[in-house]
Amino acid sequence: MRLSQFFLPTLKETPSEAQIVSHRLMLRAGMVRQLSAGIYSWLPLGYRVLKKIEQIVREEQDAIGCNELLMPTIQPAELWQxxxxxxxxxxxxxxxxxxxxxxxLFGPTNEEVITDIFRKEVKSYKQVPQLLYHIQWKFRDEIRPRFGVMRGREFLMKDAYSFDIDYESSRHSYNKMFLAYCRTFSRLGVKAIPMVADTGPIGGDLSHEFIILAETGESEVFCDKTWLDKDLTGKGVDLNDRTNLEGWVQTTLADYAATDEKHEAENCPVSGDDLIATRGIEVGHIFHFGTKYSEPMGATVLGPDGKDVPVMMGSYGIGVSRLVGALIEASHDENGIVWPEEVAPFRVGLINLRTGDDACDAACEDIYGKLKNAKIDVLYDDRDMRAGGKFADMDLIGLPWQIVVGPKGLANGVVELKNRKTGERSEVTLEAALNQIGA
Amino acid sequence: MRLSQFFLPTLKETPSEAQIVSHRLMLRAGMVRQLSAGIYSWLPLGYRVLKKIEQIVREEQDAIGCNELLMPTIQPAELWQxxxxxxxxxxxxxxxxxxxxxxxLFGPTNEEVITDIFRKEVKSYKQVPQLLYHIQWKFRDEIRPRFGVMRGREFLMKDAYSFDIDYESSRHSYNKMFLAYCRTFSRLGVKAIPMVADTGPIGGDLSHEFIILAETGESEVFCDKTWLDKDLTGKGVDLNDRTNLEGWVQTTLADYAATDEKHEAENCPVSGDDLIATRGIEVGHIFHFGTKYSEPMGATVLGPDGKDVPVMMGSYGIGVSRLVGALIEASHDENGIVWPEEVAPFRVGLINLRTGDDACDAACEDIYGKLKNAKIDVLYDDRDMRAGGKFADMDLIGLPWQIVVGPKGLANGVVELKNRKTGERSEVTLEAALNQIGA
Structure with missing residues (x-):
C-alpha cells in the first residue's frame, strides 16, 4: 500500500479526551475515530489490525472443531423473557x-439465541457435543463509556457455546476451549494468564478469566512469576484424548494466579519476590454454566435411555475489539505503538527520504515490488514531505520493520533497516535487508 | 470438514413460510434460520457462502484503490438532522x-457518517480523490419483510463512497466503481446487467442498477440479448487512464438495458427476438449525487485557488447477503442449489456409501487427506446413514463436484465423479477424479 493512497489521518497533538495510552495512540495513529460516546469508526489502519486479530481467533476456534456461524445483532425480547x-x-x-x-434489543450477548437455534435443530444425544461460535458486534449501553475501544458501547466479540450430554463431556469441551484460548493469545504475541474466576451460584471450578498484565489495567491481579516464562502453546497436547488434555490443563493451572476478587494475601501460596502484584486487562472469559439456559428454555436431547435431558452448556468469550487496545497497552513506547508481528497492520514500513529524487524513487519502487512479490505487507511512505514527519509517523504506527531509503545510503549501496521493537538500526545492502525480513 | 462434525440441519420438507425458491432452498439446505421477521441467523453452510461473496467484493474494491474501513451500526441522530x-x-x-x-439509530446507510469522517480529516484538494468503503450490517425496518434474505430487515451491505474535487474527477471515480462492479459479478459467476437508473432531482446519467436476470425477480427488465454473451471482466482496461476507462464504460453501455421504470416500448431501439423481456433482482447500485451531503454538512476542501469547495460525492452499494439468495435464484434445479465454483461453500462433496466398511472408510480418508493437502475445500459425508439421504443432501447443498465411494467401485478400482451442474457422472480412478477437480 502506498501511503499517498491510504487513508491515514495521524495526529501530532495528543487528544485531550483520551485518558489511557492505548486510546491516545489509537487516535494519534489514525486507527479509530469516535462517532459518539463509546462508539467508534475503525479507519483503515485500525481495521487491518482488528481483522488480523479476528482471523487468529477464528483459526484457533476452527482448530478445536468449533463451527462458525453468525447470529444477528437484533434479537427478539421473547427469548430473554x-x-x-x-x-x-x-x-x-x-x-x-x-x-x-x-x-x-441489540444483543449484548447470545446465550438465548444460540440455545434457541440448538433446541430447534438438535434432538438426540448422538448429535452432541456441539461447539458453535460467532464473531459479531454487540452493544452494551455502558453508563460511562471510556478508555476508547477498551470499554466501548459497540464492540466486537467472539462468543462460543458448548452443548454436551453430561458434565464429563462438558468439562472436555471446556478444556478444549481453554487450550484454544492459550494458543490464541500466544499467537497474538501477548501473555494472557488464566485466572480462576467467580462461578456465581453455579459453583464448581470451571470459570477462568484470561488477563493481560498491564499497569493501566482495570483491576489488580496476583500471580506466580513462573507465569511470565510459561509456554502456553500446548504443543503435543491431544485434543481428543480427555485424560491427556485434562492433565495438561491441570498442570498449566498449577501455578498461582488470581484477580483481586479471589486473591487472599494470607492464603496465597506464593510470596516475596515470587509473587507478581500488578494490574490486568481481561481479554477472555470461559465459563461452564450447566443447565442455566437449557432448563428454562427447554433445550433437551433424547438420551441413550430414551429420556429427555437438558444439555450442559458453557460460554466462551474473547473481546476482539478490546484486544486491539489491550495489545497496545502491553506493547508501546514513548514514540508510539510496537505491534507484535502477527497482528501488525503491515509488516514493513518503507520510507523514501527524498520523494521526487530519481534514484530514491527507483530504489523504493524496486523494494516495494519485491516485498509485494514476496507477499509481505508493506506500507510505502511515498508522500512528498519532510523526513522528520515520516520517521515520527512510522514509529507512531509501530510496524515491526522499517526500511529507510535515502540518497547518501544509495550512493554507498545500502539502506537503513530498523527494528521497531529493539530500536536496532543497521546499514545493510538491500539484499541483506530483505533477507532479514524474510522476503 | 467432516459432516459428522459440521452443524448442517437439512430439511426434507419444504417450509411453508417460504414463497420463493431461494428462501426454500436456504432453509432446506440448513444455511439460515429465521430469528424473527426479516432477521436471520446464518448457520455454518450459509455463512461460508456469505464470507466467500464478501471476500470477492472486498478484493475488487481493493483492486481499484478503495480503502476499507468499518463504521459502527449505531449512529447518532444529529448527523441525520x-x-x-x-x-x-x-x-x-x-x-x-x-x-x-x-x-x-441503527444505520440503514452511511452517507452521513462517512461525510462526517471525511470533513474532519480531509482539508485540501491534494488529499482527494478519496474512495472509502465498508462491509457492515444495516437495518431497515421493512413493513413486510419477505423472500428470506432477499428482503430482510437486518442485511449485510458493501457501501463505498467517493470524494472528488470536481465533476470530471468524480466521473472517473464512478467509472472505476462501474468497472469494479462488472468484475465482481463476473467473478461471482452471474450476469448482472448495468441498467440506467433514476437520478432523482440531481439529474445526469451517473446512476446504474446492476440486475441479475431471474424469473422470480421483483421487477420487470428489458435488455438487448447481446448482454447475455457480453464479457464484463474489463480485461486490459487501464483504471488510471480516464479516457481509456470512459471509453470502455461507454462501449459496454452501448447496448440497450432498462428497468420497467425507464423502459418505454415505443422508444425502445431493440425489438422482436433481439429484446429480452424478463424479471430481475437488483444486487448493486452506483450513484453520483454531487454535493447533496457535502453542502449541508460542510464537507469542503481548500481548492488550488485557496477557496473552499464542497466535494462531489458518489455512493456505491452491493447487497452482499441479498446476493446469496439472488445467486440461488439464478442457479438451481429441482434437486437443490447449484453453486458457481467461486462461491461454493465447499468445492467437493465426498460421499462414503458405506460408513463402517473398512475399505470404504480407508479410501475416503485417503481422498479426504489428499484434497485437504491440495487446499481444496471438501465436505466429507461420513455419517452412518443410508445412501439415498446422502445423495439428496449433497444435491441439495449444491457443491460443484461429488466423489462417491462405494464397495463395488472400489473392488474395480474406481470411484464415481459427478458434476453437480451438468449432472454428468463418470466412473474413474481416484487419480483421474482428483485430476479433473484440479487436486
Whole structure:
C-alpha cells in the first residue's frame, strides 16, 4: 500500500479526551475515530489490525472443531423473557421498539439465541457435543463509556457455546476451549494468564478469566512469576484424548494466579519476590454454566435411555475489539505503538527520504515490488514531505520493520533497516535487508 | 470438514413460510434460520457462502484503490438532522433512545457518517480523490419483510463512497466503481446487467442498477440479448487512464438495458427476438449525487485557488447477503442449489456409501487427506446413514463436484465423479477424479 493512497489521518497533538495510552495512540495513529460516546469508526489502519486479530481467533476456534456461524445483532425480547434475563439485565441492554411495536434489543450477548437455534435443530444425544461460535458486534449501553475501544458501547466479540450430554463431556469441551484460548493469545504475541474466576451460584471450578498484565489495567491481579516464562502453546497436547488434555490443563493451572476478587494475601501460596502484584486487562472469559439456559428454555436431547435431558452448556468469550487496545497497552513506547508481528497492520514500513529524487524513487519502487512479490505487507511512505514527519509517523504506527531509503545510503549501496521493537538500526545492502525480513 | 462434525440441519420438507425458491432452498439446505421477521441467523453452510461473496467484493474494491474501513451500526441522530434526512427517512429507520435519552439509530446507510469522517480529516484538494468503503450490517425496518434474505430487515451491505474535487474527477471515480462492479459479478459467476437508473432531482446519467436476470425477480427488465454473451471482466482496461476507462464504460453501455421504470416500448431501439423481456433482482447500485451531503454538512476542501469547495460525492452499494439468495435464484434445479465454483461453500462433496466398511472408510480418508493437502475445500459425508439421504443432501447443498465411494467401485478400482451442474457422472480412478477437480 502506498501511503499517498491510504487513508491515514495521524495526529501530532495528543487528544485531550483520551485518558489511557492505548486510546491516545489509537487516535494519534489514525486507527479509530469516535462517532459518539463509546462508539467508534475503525479507519483503515485500525481495521487491518482488528481483522488480523479476528482471523487468529477464528483459526484457533476452527482448530478445536468449533463451527462458525453468525447470529444477528437484533434479537427478539421473547427469548430473554424465556430465560428470565429480560428484566434482570438492566439499563446496559439497548431496548428497542420496532415499527410494529414489538420489543427487540441489540444483543449484548447470545446465550438465548444460540440455545434457541440448538433446541430447534438438535434432538438426540448422538448429535452432541456441539461447539458453535460467532464473531459479531454487540452493544452494551455502558453508563460511562471510556478508555476508547477498551470499554466501548459497540464492540466486537467472539462468543462460543458448548452443548454436551453430561458434565464429563462438558468439562472436555471446556478444556478444549481453554487450550484454544492459550494458543490464541500466544499467537497474538501477548501473555494472557488464566485466572480462576467467580462461578456465581453455579459453583464448581470451571470459570477462568484470561488477563493481560498491564499497569493501566482495570483491576489488580496476583500471580506466580513462573507465569511470565510459561509456554502456553500446548504443543503435543491431544485434543481428543480427555485424560491427556485434562492433565495438561491441570498442570498449566498449577501455578498461582488470581484477580483481586479471589486473591487472599494470607492464603496465597506464593510470596516475596515470587509473587507478581500488578494490574490486568481481561481479554477472555470461559465459563461452564450447566443447565442455566437449557432448563428454562427447554433445550433437551433424547438420551441413550430414551429420556429427555437438558444439555450442559458453557460460554466462551474473547473481546476482539478490546484486544486491539489491550495489545497496545502491553506493547508501546514513548514514540508510539510496537505491534507484535502477527497482528501488525503491515509488516514493513518503507520510507523514501527524498520523494521526487530519481534514484530514491527507483530504489523504493524496486523494494516495494519485491516485498509485494514476496507477499509481505508493506506500507510505502511515498508522500512528498519532510523526513522528520515520516520517521515520527512510522514509529507512531509501530510496524515491526522499517526500511529507510535515502540518497547518501544509495550512493554507498545500502539502506537503513530498523527494528521497531529493539530500536536496532543497521546499514545493510538491500539484499541483506530483505533477507532479514524474510522476503 | 467432516459432516459428522459440521452443524448442517437439512430439511426434507419444504417450509411453508417460504414463497420463493431461494428462501426454500436456504432453509432446506440448513444455511439460515429465521430469528424473527426479516432477521436471520446464518448457520455454518450459509455463512461460508456469505464470507466467500464478501471476500470477492472486498478484493475488487481493493483492486481499484478503495480503502476499507468499518463504521459502527449505531449512529447518532444529529448527523441525520444535519443532512435533513432524519425526518424524511420514515418508519424504515430503526430509531432508538439510549439510557441517557439520546436519539440514536441503527444505520440503514452511511452517507452521513462517512461525510462526517471525511470533513474532519480531509482539508485540501491534494488529499482527494478519496474512495472509502465498508462491509457492515444495516437495518431497515421493512413493513413486510419477505423472500428470506432477499428482503430482510437486518442485511449485510458493501457501501463505498467517493470524494472528488470536481465533476470530471468524480466521473472517473464512478467509472472505476462501474468497472469494479462488472468484475465482481463476473467473478461471482452471474450476469448482472448495468441498467440506467433514476437520478432523482440531481439529474445526469451517473446512476446504474446492476440486475441479475431471474424469473422470480421483483421487477420487470428489458435488455438487448447481446448482454447475455457480453464479457464484463474489463480485461486490459487501464483504471488510471480516464479516457481509456470512459471509453470502455461507454462501449459496454452501448447496448440497450432498462428497468420497467425507464423502459418505454415505443422508444425502445431493440425489438422482436433481439429484446429480452424478463424479471430481475437488483444486487448493486452506483450513484453520483454531487454535493447533496457535502453542502449541508460542510464537507469542503481548500481548492488550488485557496477557496473552499464542497466535494462531489458518489455512493456505491452491493447487497452482499441479498446476493446469496439472488445467486440461488439464478442457479438451481429441482434437486437443490447449484453453486458457481467461486462461491461454493465447499468445492467437493465426498460421499462414503458405506460408513463402517473398512475399505470404504480407508479410501475416503485417503481422498479426504489428499484434497485437504491440495487446499481444496471438501465436505466429507461420513455419517452412518443410508445412501439415498446422502445423495439428496449433497444435491441439495449444491457443491460443484461429488466423489462417491462405494464397495463395488472400489473392488474395480474406481470411484464415481459427478458434476453437480451438468449432472454428468463418470466412473474413474481416484487419480483421474482428483485430476479433473484440479487436486
Amino acid at each position: 424465556e430465560s428470565g434475563r429480560y428484566e434482570d439485565y438492566g439499563l446496559e441492554m439497548l431496548r428497542i421498539t420496532d415499527r410494529h411495536d414489538r420489543n427487540i | 444535519e443532512s435533513g434526512r432524519y425526518e424524511d427517512y420514515g418508519l424504515e429507520m430503526l430509531r432508538i433512545t439510549d439510557r441517557h435519552d439520546r436519539n440514536i
